[in-house]
Amino acid sequence: MTSTDTHNETQDSGPSGYAAARLRLLTEGTQSGPPRRAALARLTDDWLTALFTAGTGQLRGASLIAVGGYGRGELSPRSDLDLLLLHDGSDPKAVAALADRLWYPVWDLGIALDHSVRTPAEARRTAGEDLRVQLGLLDARHIAGDLGLTAALRTTLLADWRNQAPQRLPELQELCAERAERHGELQYLLEPDLKEARGGLRDATVLRAVAASWLADAPREGLADARRRLLDVRDALHLTTGRATDRLALQEQDQVADELGLLDADTLLRQVYEAARGIAYAGDVTWREVGRVLRSRAVRPRLRAMLGGGKQNAERSPLAEGVVEQDGEAVLARAARPERDPGLPLRAAAAAAQAGLPLSLHAVRRLAATVHPLPTPWPAEAREQLVTLLGSGRPTVDVWEALEAEGLITRLLPDWERVRCRPQRNAVHLWTVDRHLIETAVRASAFTRRVHRPDLLLVAALLHDIGKGWPGDHSVAGETIASDMAARIGFDRADAGVLATLVRHHLLLVETATRRDLDDPATVRAVADAVGTQGTLELLHALTEADALATGPAAWSSWRASLVADLVRRVSALFAGEPLEEPGTAAPTAEQERLALEAVATGGPVLSLRAQTEPPAGPSTETPAGPERAGEPEPLGVELLIAVPDQAGVLPAVAGVLALHRLTVRTAELRTLDLPEGVEGSVLLLDWRVAAEYGSLPQATRLRADLVRALDGTLNIAGRLAERDAAYPRRRGVVPPPARVTVAPTASRLATVIEVRAQDAPGLLFRIGRALEDAGVRVRSAHASTLGANAVDAFYVTQALGVPLPGGEAEALAGKLEEILRA
Numbered sequence: 070m071t072s073t074d075t076h077n078e079t080q081d082s083g084p085s086g087y088a089a090a091r092l093r094l095l096t097e098g099t100q101s102g103p104p105r106r107a108a109l110a111r112l113t114d115d116w117l118t119a120l121f122t123a124g125t126g127q128l129r130g131a132s133l134i135a136v137g138g139y140g141r142g143e144l145s146p147r148s149d150l151d152l153l154l155l156h157d158g159s160d161p162k163a164v165a166a167l168a169d170r171l172w173y174p175v176w177d178l179g180i181a182l183d184h185s186v187r188t189p190a191e192a193r194r195t196a197g198e199d200l201r202v203q204l205g206l207l208d209a210r211h212i213a214g215d216l217g218l219t220a221a222l223r224t225t226l227l228a229d230w231r232n233q234a235p236q237r238l239p240e241l242q243e244l245c246a247e248r249a250e251r252h253g254e255l256q257y258l259l260e261p262d263l264k265e266a267r268g269g270l271r272d273a274t275v276l277r278a279v280a281a282s283w284l285a286d287a288p289r290e291g292l293a294d295a296r297r298r299l300l301d302v303r304d305a306l307h308l309t310t311g312r313a314t315d316r317l318a319l320q321e322q323d324q325v326a327d328e329l330g331l332l333d334a335d336t337l338l339r340q341v342y343e344a345a346r347g348i349a350y351a352g353d354v355t356w357r358e359v360g361r362v363l364r365s366r367a368v369r370p371r372l373r374a375m376l377g378g379g380k381q382n383a384e385r386s387p388l389a390e391g392v393v394e395q396d397g398e399a400v401l402a403r404a405a406r407p408e409r410d411p412g413l414p415l416r417a418a419a420a421a422a423q424a425g426l427p428l429s430l431h432a433v434r435r436l437a438a439t440v441h442p443l444p445t446p447w448p449a450e451a452r453e454q455l456v457t458l459l460g461s462g463r464p465t466v467d468v469w470e471a472l473e474a475e476g477l478i479t480r481l482l483p484d485w486e487r488v489r490c491r492p493q494r495n496a497v498h499l500w501t502v503d504r505h506l507i508e509t510a511v512r513a514s515a516f517t518r519r520v521h522r523p524d525l526l527l528v529a530a531l532l533h534d535i536g537k538g539w540p541g542d543h544s545v546a547g548e549t550i551a552s553d554m555a556a557r558i559g560f561d562r563a564d565a566g567v568l569a570t571l572v573r574h575h576l577l578l579v580e581t582a583t584r585r586d587l588d589d590p591a592t593v594r595a596v597a598d599a600v601g602t603q604g605t606l607e608l609l610h611a612l613t614e615a616d617a618l619a620t621g622p623a624a625w626s627s628w629r630a631s632l633v634a635d636l637v638r639r640v641s642a643l644f645a646g647e648p649l650e651e652p653g654t655a656a657p658t659a660e661q662e663r664l665a666l667e668a669v670a671t672g673g674p675v676l677s678l679r680a681q682t683e684p685p686a687g688p689s690t691e692t693p694a695g696p697e698r699a700g701e702p703e704p705l706g707v708e709l710l711i712a713v714p715d716q717a718g719v720l721p722a723v724a725g726v727l728a729l730h731r732l733t734v735r736t737a738e739l740r741t742l743d744l745p746e747g748v749e750g751s752v753l754l755l756d757w758r759v760a761a762e763y764g765s766l767p768q769a770t771r772l773r774a775d776l777v778r779a780l781d782g783t784l785n786i787a788g789r790l791a792e793r794d795a796a797y798p799r800r801r802g803v804v805p806p807p808a809r810v811t812v813a814p815t816a817s818r819l820a821t822v823i824e825v826r827a828q829d830a831p832g833l834l835f836r837i838g839r840a841l842e843d844a845g846v847r848v849r850s851a852h853a854s855t856l857g858a859n860a861v862d863a864f865y866v867t868q869a870l871g872v873p874l875p876g877g878e879a880e881a882l883a884g885k886l887e888e889i890l891r892a
Contacts, residue, residue, distance in 0.1 A: 087116040088178055095146050095308065102301050110135075110142040113150065114212050117171065121213040124170035130157035131164060132214030133171070134222075137183070140208035145304045147313035149181030151205060155218055158188045181313060189222050196226060200240055203230065204278050227281065234282035235366065238359050245275055245352070255345035257500050259338075259492065263303050264315040268345030270299050272352050285358040287351045288430055295344035302341055305329050317341070335492055342490040342501060350474045353467070354430045361396050389420035398429040407439040414440055414477050415454035418468045422461035428471040437475040446559040455558065459510040459527040460517060469507050482557075484550055487538020497856045499621040502537045508619035509533065509612075516611040525564060526608050528555070529571040530615055536572070548573035567605055571612055574599050578613045582632035583854040584824065584863040588740070590649040591817045593639045603644045610637045623856055628736055628758055657742055657754070664712035665742050665752040674713040674776045678769040707766060709759050713780070715741065715751035720848050721838030722779035723755055725786030726772060728832040731762040737834065737853035737862075762831070787839070790832045805858070808890035810883045812876075813863070820849045820865035821874040823883055827890055829860040840889050841866060844882050846874065 090112055094100070100108055114135070121133045137151035138144065154171065156164045168186050175182045187195065196203035206226050211219040230237070249267035256268050264270045273296040276287040303315060305328035310321055317325065322334035331337050385393040391405035391413050399421035407413050414436045421428045443451055458465060472478050479486045488502040500508055513530040517523035532554060536547025551572040555565035577599055585592045600606045613633055617625035643649060657665065660677065667675045709727075713719055720739060727734060735758040742754040778784035808827035816822040825837060834853060841848055846866040853862040866882075867873060874882065 087112065101304070103297060106143050106145065106300065106304070109144040109146075110139065113139070113144060117152075118213040120171050120174060121167070124167045125214070126163070128160060128163045128167060130159050130215055130218065131155065131167065132216065132219045133212045134219055135210045135212050136208060137205040138208075140205070140210040142210070143300060145300065146307040147181075147311075148307075149183055149313065150175060151183045152185075153192065153206075153209070154184070154186045155192065155214075155222060156186070156188060157218065189218070189225065192222060193225060193229065196229065197233075200237060200244065203237070204241075204274065207278055207281055208274075230278075230281060231283055234284045235363055238279065238282060238284060239363070241275060241278070242356055242359070245272065245356075254349065256342040256349060256490070257504065259494065259496070260316060260318050261341065261345070262316050263299050263306070263341070266345070268347075268349035268352070270296065270303070270315075273299070273348050276348070276351060276355055279355055279359065284362055285355055287355040291347050292351050295347040298340055298344040299348075301329065302337070335494075338492040339490045342492065346470075346490065347474070350470060353427075357398070357427060365396075388424055388426075389416050392417045392420045394424065394426060395429075397426065399424065399426045399432065400429045401432045401435060407436050408441065411441045411443045412448065412451045412454065414472065414481070415451050415458065418472055419454040419457040419461070422458050422464040422468045425464045428468055430471075433471050433475045433477070437477055440477075442480065445557050447557065449559060452559040453524075456524045456527055459531055460514045460523065462514045463511055465511055465514075466504075466507055473503075482554065484535060484538075484554060488535060491538060493537075496858060497621050497623045500619070502534055505619055506531055506534055509615050512615035512618045513611060516615060519611050520607050521604060522564075522567075522608060525567055525571070526611050526615075528558070528560075529568050529575070529608065529612050532568065533572050533575040533612060533616060544573050544576060567608070570599075570601065570605055571609055574609060575612055575616060578609060578633050578636060579617060579629060582636045583629060583736070584852050584861060585816060585822070586740075586820075586850045586852065586865050587632075587636055587639060588850075589817050589819055589865075591815075591819070593636070593643055593649055595816075596636065597640050597643050600640065603641060606637060606640055606644070610634075626735075629854075632736075660710065661712070661742065661754055661756075662745070664710055665744060665754065666748065668712040668714055668752050669744065669748060669750045672714060674711055674773060674780065676712070676769055676773055676776070677708075677710040678766065678772065679708055707759050707761075709755070709757045711755040711757075711776070712742070713753050713755075713776075715753050716780070718780065718838075718842055719753050719755070720851060721835050721842055722776060722786070723757075724834035724838050725790070725832070726775045726779050726784075727757075727759060728835050729775065729786065729789055730767045730772065731764070731831070732759040732767070733762050733829075733831075733855075734759055734834055734853055735855060737851055739848060739851040741849070786835060790835070808887060810887035810890065812879045812883050817865060817873070819873070820867045821879045823864045823866055823879070823886065825860070825862045825864070825886065825890070827860050827862075829855050829858055833860055833890075834862070836890065837862065837864070837886065840886050841882075844885065845869070846882065847871070 091109070094105065094108055094112060117133060125131065132155045134140070134153040134155055135151065136153055138148055139151050152171070154164065154168055164186060168184075172182060172184055185192075185195075192206065196206050203226070206222075207230060209219065209223050209226070245267075248265055248271065252262050252266040252269075254268060255261045255263070255266035258266060262269060273292070276292065280286045302317065302325060305325045306314060306317060306321065309324040309328055319334075322337055326332070326334050326337040329337065331340070385395045385400075385402075387393050387402070388399060391402050391407075391410060392399055393402045394400070399417060401407070401413075401417065405413065417428060417432065417436065447455075458468065461468075469478065472481075473489070479489065485503065488506065491502040493500070493502060493505070498505060509530040510527055513526050517526060520526050529551075532547065532551045534543060534547065535550050535554070536543035536545065539546040539550070548569045552565050552569040555568045556562075560568065577596060581592060581596055587593070600609060610633065614625065614630065617629070639649070664675045664677060709732075711723060724734070724737075737755070737757045739753060739755050742752045744750060744752060775784060779786055805828040808825065810826075811824050813822040813824050823841075827833060838848070841864060847869060849865040849867050849871075851862065851864050853860065855861075873879075
């Protein structure tokens with residue numbers, strides 16, 4: 070449809086003609102992206118012009134102006150219309166009548182409308198009072214009426230904006246920071262707000278406003294393309310949902326990707342993240358330049374007075390060979406020759422990070438344009454500079470992002486391209502894969518005093534998830550990639566082998582500690598065989614903590630730290646030649662022994678419920694970098710210790726009672742406790758960490774009373790849970806993947822290990838325990854843990870005589886349990 074056809078149809082048919090033409094434009098699919106947005110804006114202009122012309126009559130001194138996104142000609146399918154009816158104040162009644170003739174047809178078509186009626190003086194005053202109004206008016210575009218009136222307002226508003234910029238831009242920067250705090254960073258969110266999140270469309274508009282102030286300008290390269298990409302995604306989102314929404318929800322991402330002709334939702338998110346990263350980086354550079362200009366303006370008059378008006382050069386302080394500090398940034402020295410110095414990018418980055426300074430945009434772009442590739446393998450100096458950069462702590466993030474924005478990282482490390490901006494569809498992860506790797510290096514920099522080879526720790530942190538860009542198990546793929554990258558960086562064969570081992574087994578310690586019986590010698594031997602040496606174990610321990618801390622709050626706790634530290638202690642003892650403790654030989658604590666003896670004496674369950682705040686003793690005397698503030702112990706939840714005479718049904722009974730009392734199980738262990746010599750009987754000890762789903766904790770006496778009833782069969786747990794579930798209708802949400810149950814081969818010589826991965830939910834442990842009980846197997850020990858919404862539980866089961874299940878029987882049990890959990 071041509072613009073002439075559109076104009077004729079809207080003129081001839083009025084609102085219904087506009088609606089038909091609009092629908093045809095949005096559904097025919099002959100246009101998309103910027104052409105469709107521009108065509109929709111022209112179509113709307115023609116319709117509103119016809120309405121305006123028909124309603125003015127003898128009225129003069131009025132104009133219709135598009136502002137905001139409509140003013141920029143960026144109309145998405147469900148965008149609202151931002152309109153200003155400007156008038157000279159000579160005929161208020163006629164203006165009010167004209168406004169009715171304009172607004173009501175828009176409302177009648179169900180189009181959202183943001184409108185105002187003002188004189189130039191009123192518009193100018195409102196802009197001066199409300200920064201958001203002023204930003205919208207900066208994009209004012211004439212639609213119909215008195216062009217001179219519109220032009221005069223635009224000229225006045227731009228002059229006001231430029232005159233007031235030194236006062237208004239700091240206010241605008243503060244608004245941007247508050248918005249980012251509320252909506253998060255677009256480049257890391259699984260369900261991002263395309264407009265309001267940091268790096269979104271709102272920030273792109275802000276950069277236009279800063280440029281219009283003439284005070285500073287954003288780096289323009291790639292910015293228009295990033296803005297176009299986000300607008301294209303929003304268009305597709307509007308079309309697939311039929312709603313005026315900016316939130317890219319999980320359940321709509323596949324449809325949006327299909328609308329845009331993309332492979333899948335991950336490809337969509339990666340494009341969104343790349344665009345957001347470009348806008349966010351441009352914002353950082355721009356606001357830094359705004360600050361530099363404002364500081365310079367504040368200082369210059371005083372300097373002129375002191376120095377008699379003489380011009381002063383900015384002070385330059387050396388940071389490293391070819392790198393100096395100037396105006397709060399790391400820049401290239403005048404004598405630097407990037408074309409002859411391939412190690413300069415890493416040296417400049419390391420110097421900037423060590424000094425806590427940003428790398429200047431000009432320096433990074435000059436390096437990207439002129440520097441030659443490093444030889445393979447890298448010289449020792451380049452490798453050392455990379456390690457220095459990675460060990461610089463929090464400043465590493467900004468410096469790395471500056472290098473990445475200009476493509477320098479993928480030139481140094483080509484395999485980085487596969488993880489760059491790659492989403493992680495796991496609520497536990499806060500970051501994309503590439504940012505997670507940098508965050509892990511930042512966390513690892515706090516642990517460099519704990520290990521003998523901090524260089525290997527930092528590089529392993531950078532590479533541990535590098536295999537996530539490849540199909541299959543990322544740890545297996547990463548092992549090969551890390552070995553190749555280590556050789557490229559210049560590590561010798563032995564060090565490259567250690568790095569490959571660390572990448573291959575970076576999940577080994579935490580998964581083993583939380584899912585395996587540490588009292589089983591097979592567990593300790595398996596870890597020792599995989600790790601190989603004490604030095605590698607030391608590095609893996611630090612990498613495990615850094616990785617978990619960089620993942621998110623749900624991935625690490627003092628309780629998990631204590632389990633990992635216990636496993637590391639046992640493996641270290643094995644490396645030192647100490648004999649392994651046989652199952653059941655570990656001495657119980659005084660509290661555990663007291664409860665066990667009381668259980669034997671009373672013939673029933675005895676329990677202790679108490680809050681835990683003490684951090685576990687670890688191999689380091691340093692305070693670990695974690696979510697808690699320094700000096701404040703992290704709450705471990707509540708420790709629930711239960712001692713009960715050995716009998717059938719203990720696991721489902723305890724799990725069911727906790728579910729009834731709305732206690733969430735964070736971790737769970739179950740084992741048989743040896744009693745002191747001369748005391749007859751066998752006692753099961755359950756050591757669990759629990760938390761109240763909401764409200765306060767129940768009294769221990771009530772828990773014990775219900776547990777007694779559950780064990781003697783007078784408390785119908787399944788019925789009570791079913792009644793409660795029926796009373797609360799299920800909320801709509803993302804459908805989780807189905808449960809998966811597997812048999813872990815060779816995990817233990819003493820028992821069969823059944824692993825369950827499922828969506829965490831009240832009563833899950835009860836259902837599993839009851840299914841195992843019905844299968845006639847004995848639960849020797851249980852190890853339950855949760856990561857966000859995911860439960861990962863391991864159960865050591867045996868036949869009645871205490872021997873592992875035959876292979877076929879074990880697989881059948883796993884299949885039956887999986888069937889029950891999927892029902």
